[in-house]
Amino acid sequence: MRGEAGIIALAAADCPRAVLHSTGGGDHSPEVRAVYDDIMATRKVDWINNIWKALATHPPTLARIWSQVKQVMGPGTRLDPLTKELIYIAVSMTNNCEYCIHSHGASARKQGMDDEMFGELSAIVALANQTNRLAIAYQIEVDDKFKPKFA
Amino acid sequence: MRGEAGIIALAAADCPRAVLHSTGGGDHSPEVRAVYDDIMATRKVDWINNIWKALATHPPTLARIWSQVKQVMGPGTRLDPLTKELIYIAVSMTNNCEYCIHSHGASARKQGMDDEMFGELSAIVALANQTNRLAIAYQIEVDDKFKPKFA
Amino acid sequence: MRGEAGIIALAAADCPRAVLHSTGGGDHSPEVRAVYDDIMATRKVDWINNIWKALATHPPTLARIWSQVKQVMGPGTRLDPLTKELIYIAVSMTNNCEYCIHSHGASARKQGMDDEMFGELSAIVALANQTNRLAIAYQIEVDDKFKPKFA
Amino acid sequence: MRGEAGIIALAAADCPRAVLHSTGGGDHSPEVRAVYDDIMATRKVDWINNIWKALATHPPTLARIWSQVKQVMGPGTRLDPLTKELIYIAVSMTNNCEYCIHSHGASARKQGMDDEMFGELSAIVALANQTNRLAIAYQIEVDDKFKPKFA
Amino acid sequence: MRGEAGIIALAAADCPRAVLHSTGGGDHSPEVRAVYDDIMATRKVDWINNIWKALATHPPTLARIWSQVKQVMGPGTRLDPLTKELIYIAVSMTNNCEYCIHSHGASARKQGMDDEMFGELSAIVALANQTNRLAIAYQIEVDDKFKPKFA
Amino acid sequence: MRGEAGIIALAAADCPRAVLHSTGGGDHSPEVRAVYDDIMATRKVDWINNIWKALATHPPTLARIWSQVKQVMGPGTRLDPLTKELIYIAVSMTNNCEYCIHSHGASARKQGMDDEMFGELSAIVALANQTNRLAIAYQIEVDDKFKPKFA
Numbered sequence: 001m002r003g004e005a006g007i008i009a010l011a012a013a014d015c016p017r018a019v020l021h022s023t024g025g026g027d028h029s030p031e032v033r034a035v036y037d038d039i040m041a042t043r044k045v046d047w048i049n050n051i052w053k054a055l056a057t058h059p060p061t062l063a064r065i066w067s068q069v070k071q072v073m074g075p076g077t078r079l080d081p082l083t084k085e086l087i088y089i090a091v092s093m094t095n096n097c098e099y100c101i102h103s104h105g106a107s108a109r110k111q112g113m114d115d116e117m118f119g120e121l122s123a124i125v126a127l128a129n130q131t132n133r134l135a136i137a138y139q140i141e142v143d144d145k146f147k148p149k150f151a
Numbered sequence: 152m153r154g155e156a157g158i159i160a161l162a163a164a165d166c167p168r169a170v171l172h173s174t175g176g177g178d179h180s181p182e183v184r185a186v187y188d189d190i191m192a193t194r195k196v197d198w199i200n201n202i203w204k205a206l207a208t209h210p211p212t213l214a215r216i217w218s219q220v221k222q223v224m225g226p227g228t229r230l231d232p233l234t235k236e237l238i239y240i241a242v243s244m245t246n247n248c249e250y251c252i253h254s255h256g257a258s259a260r261k262q263g264m265d266d267e268m269f270g271e272l273s274a275i276v277a278l279a280n281q282t283n284r285l286a287i288a289y290q291i292e293v294d295d296k297f298k299p300k301f302a
Numbered sequence: 303m304r305g306e307a308g309i310i311a312l313a314a315a316d317c318p319r320a321v322l323h324s325t326g327g328g329d330h331s332p333e334v335r336a337v338y339d340d341i342m343a344t345r346k347v348d349w350i351n352n353i354w355k356a357l358a359t360h361p362p363t364l365a366r367i368w369s370q371v372k373q374v375m376g377p378g379t380r381l382d383p384l385t386k387e388l389i390y391i392a393v394s395m396t397n398n399c400e401y402c403i404h405s406h407g408a409s410a411r412k413q414g415m416d417d418e419m420f421g422e423l424s425a426i427v428a429l430a431n432q433t434n435r436l437a438i439a440y441q442i443e444v445d446d447k448f449k450p451k452f453a
Numbered sequence: 454m455r456g457e458a459g460i461i462a463l464a465a466a467d468c469p470r471a472v473l474h475s476t477g478g479g480d481h482s483p484e485v486r487a488v489y490d491d492i493m494a495t496r497k498v499d500w501i502n503n504i505w506k507a508l509a510t511h512p513p514t515l516a517r518i519w520s521q522v523k524q525v526m527g528p529g530t531r532l533d534p535l536t537k538e539l540i541y542i543a544v545s546m547t548n549n550c551e552y553c554i555h556s557h558g559a560s561a562r563k564q565g566m567d568d569e570m571f572g573e574l575s576a577i578v579a580l581a582n583q584t585n586r587l588a589i590a591y592q593i594e595v596d597d598k599f600k601p602k603f604a
Numbered sequence: 605m606r607g608e609a610g611i612i613a614l615a616a617a618d619c620p621r622a623v624l625h626s627t628g629g630g631d632h633s634p635e636v637r638a639v640y641d642d643i644m645a646t647r648k649v650d651w652i653n654n655i656w657k658a659l660a661t662h663p664p665t666l667a668r669i670w671s672q673v674k675q676v677m678g679p680g681t682r683l684d685p686l687t688k689e690l691i692y693i694a695v696s697m698t699n700n701c702e703y704c705i706h707s708h709g710a711s712a713r714k715q716g717m718d719d720e721m722f723g724e725l726s727a728i729v730a731l732a733n734q735t736n737r738l739a740i741a742y743q744i745e746v747d748d749k750f751k752p753k754f755a
Numbered sequence: 756m757r758g759e760a761g762i763i764a765l766a767a768a769d770c771p772r773a774v775l776h777s778t779g780g781g782d783h784s785p786e787v788r789a790v791y792d793d794i795m796a797t798r799k800v801d802w803i804n805n806i807w808k809a810l811a812t813h814p815p816t817l818a819r820i821w822s823q824v825k826q827v828m829g830p831g832t833r834l835d836p837l838t839k840e841l842i843y844i845a846v847s848m849t850n851n852c853e854y855c856i857h858s859h860g861a862s863a864r865k866q867g868m869d870d871e872m873f874g875e876l877s878a879i880v881a882l883a884n885q886t887n888r889l890a891i892a893y894q895i896e897v898d899d900k901f902k903p904k905f906a
Contacts, residue, residue: 050291051285057873057874058871068672078267086234086237087238087275087276092283094242094245096549099292099293101441103294117230123511125435125439127224127239128238129434131251131428132251135251136403137428139400140201140202209424244888247891252891273662284884288848288877352596366727374577381573398700404595404599407601408599426541427540430540431544432518432521433553434544442504445555549740569813575738579741582733583730584730586729589705653900672882691883694845694849695887698849703895703896707901710900720833728827735824736855745805
C-alpha cells in the first residue's frame with residue numbers, strides 16, 4: 001500500500017529532528033527507503049516518526065532494529081498487542097525514556113488504553129519500583145518455593 | 152480461613168532469611184500477626200514469603216506495603232491479573248531484582264504464564280531496553296503527533 | 303597508629319577475594335602499602351576490606367578512590383557522619399549494589415543506625431523510587447514555584 | 454485551616470500541566486478535593502503542585518500515594534525532616550528524576566539546606582554512584598565482617 | 605568446522621543452568637541446533653555458553669539475539685573488536701549484569717585486555733557514573749557549543 | 756598559556772546556567788580561578804563549560820572532580836583517548852545523561868568520531884542493554900569457563 005507517492009509526500013515534511021545527527025533531508029538511499037516503506041506499510045500510516053529518521057544515519061542499525069520491532073511487537077504471538085505495549089511502556093517508564101513513553105503511549109491508546117488503564121499501569125510500575133528496592137535494601141533471599149523445579 | 156492455627160504452623164518454619172535484619176523468630180507483635188493473617192487469607196496460602204518477614208522488622212512499612220500491594224495488584228481493576236504480573240516482572244527485570252523476578256514469576260505462572268509467554272515477555276523487556284537507549288543516544292525529539300491533545 | 307606490624311598481620315589473612323582480579327597475595331608495592339596504611343589509620347581498624355584489595359590491582363585507581371572517600375566521607379563537613387552514610391546507602395540500594403549496602407550498612411550501624419532507622423531509610427528509598435516513576439510516567443512539568451531564582 | 458475558599462482559589466490557577474494526561478480543569482470529584490485539602494492543610498500551603506494534579510486523573514492512586522508520602526515523610530520518625538529530604542533527593546538524582554529533584558530540593562531548602570549542603574549531598578551521591586560501579590566491576594565479595602549476625 | 609560431532613560432544617555436558625527455565629537437555633530442535641552450530645563455527649569454540657541454552661527455551665528469541673550479536677559484534681565495522689568489547693562491558697557494569705561482565709570480560713581478555721586495561725576501563729565507567737549524577741544533580745543546561753549544527 | 760586575560764574574557768560570558776545553583780557571576784575565588792585556569796590550559800580552550808560553573812558553587816567538589824577527570828581521561832594510559840571517550844559516552848547513554856552525551860560526544864568528535872562510528876557505538880550500547888536484561892530475565896548462571904583463575 002505504501003509506495004513511491006508516499007515517500008515523496010514524506011520527503012516534504014522530512015525535517016530531521018534528531019538532536020545529535022542528521023539524515024541530510026529526504027534524499028535517502030534505497031536501503032533506507034525500503035525500511036521506511038515497510039514501516040509505513042506494516043503500520044498503515046503515511047509518515048515516519050523521528051526515531052527511524054535518526055537511525056537512518058546508520059542504515060544497518062535502522063534495518064536491524066526495525067526488523068526486531070516488527071518481529072517482537074508484531075502479530076503471531078501469545079501475548080496480545082495491548083499487553084505488549086503496556087510491557088514496553090513499563091520498561092520505558094522505569095528507564096525514564098521520554099520518547100518511548102510518548103511513542104508507545106500513542107500505540108497503546110490506539111490499542112484501547114484509556115486514562116484509567118494508564119493510571120493502573122503507572123501504579124503497578126511505581127509499586128514494582130518501590131518493592132524492588134525493598135527486596136534489595138533487605139537483601140532478601142529467594143524462597144525455595146519460588147524456584148522452578150526441573151526434572 | 153487463616154487463623155491462629157496457621158500462625159502457629161508458620162512459626163515453626165519462620166527462620167528469618169533476610170540477610171540484613173532479623174524478625175527475631177516467630178514471636179510477632181499483634182500488628183505483624185494481623186498483616187501475616189491478611190496476606191495468607193487474601194492469597195489463600197499457609198505460609199509467608201521472605202520479604203514480609205524482613206519488613207516485619209519495621210511494622211509500619213510492613214503494613215503500608217502490604218496494603219498497597221493488596222490494592223494495586225488485587226481484583227477490581229481494568230487490567231487483568233496476569234497482565235499486571237507481567238508488568239511487574241518487566242520492571243523487576245529492568246531493575247535487576249532477583250527476588251522480585253522469582254516471586255512475581257511464581258505468581259504469573261499461577262495465572263497461566265508458560266515458557267513461551269515468559270519468552271515473549273523477556274523479549275519485549277529486552278527490546279524496550281535496547282530501543283530506550285537508542286532514543287536516548289540520539290536524543291530524539293518527541294513527534295508532535297505523539298503528544299496528547301487536551302481541550 | 304598503623305605501621306609495619308599492621309601490614310604484616312594483614313598479609314596473613316590477605317586472601318584476594320575479588321572475583322575478577324587478584325592482587326597476588328600480600329606482596330604489595332609501596333604505593334599500595336601506603337594507601338592500606340592510611341585506610342587503617344584513618345578508620346582505626348587493623349584490616350582492609352575487599353574493595354581496596356581489588357582496586358590494588360590498579361594502584362592509581364586505589365589511591366584516587368581512597369583519596370576521594372577520605373575527603374567526601376571524612377570530617378569537616380556540614381552534614382554529619384550518619385546522615386552521609388544514609389545518603390550513601392540510599393544510592394547503593396537504588397543501584398542494587400550488594401557490596402556497598404553491606405559495607406556502608408556496617409559503617410552506619412557504627413554511627414548509631416538501628417533496625418528502626420534502617421527501616422525508615424529503606425521506606426524513604428522505596429517511596430522515592432515509586433514517586434520518581436510516577437513523575438516520569440506522567441511526564442510532570444516542574445512547577446515554577448520549585449525553580450530557584452537567581453539575581 | 455484549608456477549606457472551601459482554598460479550593461476555589463486553587464481552581465483559578467489549576468491549569469493541568471501533566472504532559473500525558475489532563476484532570477480536566479478545576480472540576481474535581483469529592484475524593485480528589487479531599488486529598489487536595491489534606492495536602493494543603495498538612496503542608497500549610499494554598500496551592501497544589503503538578504504531580505498531584507496529574508495523579509488526580511486516577512483518584513485511587515492520588516489517595517494512595519498521598520497517604521504514603523504523608524506517613525513516610527511526616528513527623529513521628531527517628532530520622533529528622535531534613536535528613537529524610539536529603540535521602541529522597543539522593544534517590545531522585547540517581548534515577549534522573551528532574552521533577553523530584555526540584556520538588557524535594559524546594560522542600561529541603563525550606564528545612565534549611567543551603568548551597569554548601571547541597572554541594573555535599575551531590576558529592577556523596579556522585580561518589581556512591583562511582584564506587585557502586587567499582588564494586589560491581591570487580592564483582593567484590595562481601596566481607597564476612599560486614600554481615601550482621603543474628604542469634 | 606563445527607558439525608554433528610560437536611553437537612554430540614555438547615549434548616553430554618549440556619546441563620541446563622538457567623535458573624528460571626530449562627531447555628530439557630540435549631534434545632534440541634533443528635532450529636536451535638542450527639543456531640548452536642553457527643555460534644560455535646563463528647566463534648571457533650566447541651561449547652555453548654549458558655545464555656544461549658536459556659534462550660533456547662524460546663527459539664525465535666535465540667535466533668534473533670544471536671543474529672544481532674553476530675552482526676553488531678562481528679567483523680566489518682569501524683570500531684575494532686577490543687573497543688567494542690570494552691563498550692559492552694561498560695554498559696554491563698553500569699547495569700550490574702554479573703553474567704555479562706564475566707562473559708564479555710572473557711571475550712575482552714581474548715582480545716588482549718589485561719589487568720591494567722581492565723583497571724582503566726573500570727575507572728572510566730566509575731568516573732562517568734559519578735559525573736553523570738553531578739550533571740543531573742545540578743540539572744546542567746547543555747552548552748550551545750556542544751550541540752551539533754546541521755545545514 | 757591560560758592566564759589572567761583568559762579569565763577576564765571568560766567573565767564577560769560567564770552567565771551561570773546551572774538550573775539549581777548559581778556561581779554568582781564572574782567573581783570567583785582564587786581556588787575556583789585556579790581550577791578554571793587549569794581546565795582551559797589542559798584542554799587548550801578559552802572557555803569553561805557549564806558543569807564546571809555549577810560545581811564552582813562548591814569549590815572542594817570542583818577541584819576534586821576536575822582532578823579526577825584530568826587523571827582518568829588524560830594522557831599516559833593504555834587505552835587511547837577516543838576509546839576512553841566512547842566508554843564514557845556508553846555509560847552516559849545507559850544512564851540517560853543528556854549533558855554528558857553532548858559534552859563527551861563533542862570530545863569524541865574532536866578525537867575523530869564520525870556519524871558511522873557513533874552509529875556503531877549506539878548499536879553496541881543498545882545491544883548490551885538488551886542482552887543484559889535477557890541474562891537477568893533468565894537469571895543465567897555464570898559459566899565456569901568465564902571465571903578467571905588465580906594461582
